[in-house]
Amino acid sequence: MRVEQISIFLENKAGRLAEVTRVLSGAGVNIRALSLADTSDFGILRLIVNDNDKAKTVLKEHGFTVGKTDVVAVEVEDRPGGLSSILNILSKQNINVEYMYAFVQHSGKNAVIIFRFDDIDTAVKLLQENNVKVLEGKTVYTL
Amino acid sequence: MAREQYSLEEVSDMIYDEEFETLPREALEAIQLKRLRDLAERVYAIVPFYKKAFDEQGVKPDDIKSLEDLPKLPFTMKQDLRDNYPFGMFATPMENVVRIHASSGTTGKPTVVGYTRRDIRTWSELMARTLAAAGAHKGDIVHNAYGYGLFTGGLGFHYGAERLGASVIPVSGGNTKRQILLMRDFGATVITCTPSYALRLADVAAEEGVDFKALKFRVGVLGAEPWTENIRNEIESRLGLDAVDIYGLSEVMGPGVAVECVEAKHGLHIFEDHFIAEIINPETGEPLPYGEPGELVFTTLTKEAFPLIRYRTRDLSVLHREPCRCGRNLVRMGRITGRSDDMLIIRGVNVFPSQIESVLMARKEVAPHYLLIVDRKERMDTLEVNVEINEEIFSDAVKDLQNIEGDIEKDIKDLLGVSCRVRLVEPKTIQRSEGKAQRVIDKRKT
Numbered sequence: 001m002r003v004e005q006i007s008i009f010l011e012n013k014a015g016r017l018a019e020v021t022r023v024l025s026g027a028g029v030n031i032r033a034l035s036l037a038d039t040s041d042f043g044i045l046r047l048i049v050n051d052n053d054k055a056k057t058v059l060k061e062h063g064f065t066v067g068k069t070d071v072v073a074v075e076v077e078d079r080p081g082g083l084s085s086i087l088n089i090l091s092k093q094n095i096n097v098e099y100m101y102a103f104v105q106h107s108g109k110n111a112v113i114i115f116r117f118d119d120i121d122t123a124v125k126l127l128q129e130n131n132v133k134v135l136e137g138k139t140v141y142t143l
Numbered sequence: 144m145a146r147e148q149y150s151l152e153e154v155s156d157m158i159y160d161e162e163f164e165t166l167p168r169e170a171l172e173a174i175q176l177k178r179l180r181d182l183a184e185r186v187y188a189i190v191p192f193y194k195k196a197f198d199e200q201g202v203k204p205d206d207i208k209s210l211e212d213l214p215k216l217p218f219t220m221k222q223d224l225r226d227n228y229p230f231g232m233f234a235t236p237m238e239n240v241v242r243i244h245a246s247s248g249t250t251g252k253p254t255v256v257g258y259t260r261r262d263i264r265t266w267s268e269l270m271a272r273t274l275a276a277a278g279a280h281k282g283d284i285v286h287n288a289y290g291y292g293l294f295t296g297g298l299g300f301h302y303g304a305e306r307l308g309a310s311v312i313p314v315s316g317g318n319t320k321r322q323i324l325l326m327r328d329f330g331a332t333v334i335t336c337t338p339s340y341a342l343r344l345a346d347v348a349a350e351e352g353v354d355f356k357a358l359k360f361r362v363g364v365l366g367a368e369p370w371t372e373n374i375r376n377e378i379e380s381r382l383g384l385d386a387v388d389i390y391g392l393s394e395v396m397g398p399g400v401a402v403e404c405v406e407a408k409h410g411l412h413i414f415e416d417h418f419i420a421e422i423i424n425p426e427t428g429e430p431l432p433y434g435e436p437g438e439l440v441f442t443t444l445t446k447e448a449f450p451l452i453r454y455r456t457r458d459l460s461v462l463h464r465e466p467c468r469c470g471r472n473l474v475r476m477g478r479i480t481g482r483s484d485d486m487l488i489i490r491g492v493n494v495f496p497s498q499i500e501s502v503l504m505a506r507k508e509v510a511p512h513y514l515l516i517v518d519r520k521e522r523m524d525t526l527e528v529n530v531e532i533n534e535e536i537f538s539d540a541v542k543d544l545q546n547i548e549g550d551i552e553k554d555i556k557d558l559l560g561v562s563c564r565v566r567l568v569e570p571k572t573i574q575r576s577e578g579k580a581q582r583v584i585d586k587r588k589t
Contacts, residue, residue, distance in 0.1 A: 042567055
């Protein structure tokens, strides 16, 4: 129930993000979801793509520093309170969210939320016990 | 405010030791020669390093027949001081050493210098001359914001001001708001600090609603870092005082080696009855004539505990002999225009890029590629250390990377005493070079 996410170190300079997307598009890699965390001097671009290995290879070839992290993807109904109910479950059990980001599926009915947890196994178990729909990696890569 | 003209009476007041500071050239050189011959004999007999250096050069103390023979003597390098750490260069038994100071070193080992009771007296005299040349006198209140401790600035000024008969406030560095309060309440008339700290004080005074120009300051004696004529103009107009430049280094004595006179503010008078200055070509070591820029070299003529023969300062300057309208007959040195090595002076602290490198190399997680960017923001020197990231340390969590930056910042501060900002940058973005890598960008050249 883990989803592989790749992350890329970016200096805060014009054109670096464009360079990442150019490299990925050249390799035919499709970006499923992304989030950019930034500070005053660097940014971390987190991506879920349809082909992790290819993405990592081409990015490294172009001199980027690339990392890999396991995250959890959760499907939630796209309505008020959808996210809130999940966060409530997690906070009651003192599960800490390192970061999260969300995207809405093509149908527009459901949203997918990507979570990074410290203790990923406990978090997945807890979510499943509470009937939250946790997505498989292969599902997310091809959404 | 800077004044144009001084009366003759005022001028004579400003020369603390009229006998020596206005000696005719021939008389001065006679004193120098006698002292140089005594020095050469003494260090040859007492300091093993100099015995060996003289012998290797094939020169004996007796070979010094005139001042023109000085270039026959060997140079002393900073490395020689390190090799003889801590007390190997001392020319007197430790029981005669009453004070020890030290400057920072490239490998974490400082350069140690010692003073006998007479050395301290000489230093105090020369600092009294320095302060007098700047226009200070008995009755002045000196706000001494140079750092006290191993650094020679604080205590050097302190003893000199006392010798002059002024009242010293030993405030040292830091705690700027409190300094403003003390300056206002104590009515200090002379300020001694680095030029960048003088401007910092002006900024903080403005923030605190204190009009610096309404304070009683008349004179600023500023040094320990290179500064420009533009900065002088700014300091003089914002602080409402005459600002003069001083020069010194702990190896040679500390502050008090040379000072500008307040009348001319044009070149720093070197106290030649105690130091012989030379300018050499830093590449060949060959002495250069007056007026030609090169590396400053000093020979200490009177120091007992820590004498130096032809010490290479690495500071680039130029010497002039034209008479000065202040009446002193001493050779003047120009402002320091740079270094013949890669040392940086950041907020008065000597920093070698190799020191930063040693900090980075001690942290196995970062690549040894770095770039130092030195700048001046809000009047204070800033140091930014760019370090290339690598895959081992890369994390997708912002706080992990910020922790790495913070840890390196702390290591650098612990070793060098200089705070800096560490920035992680992308791999291979710092320029590689076949020969000498460019490790430093200094943007302060204004």
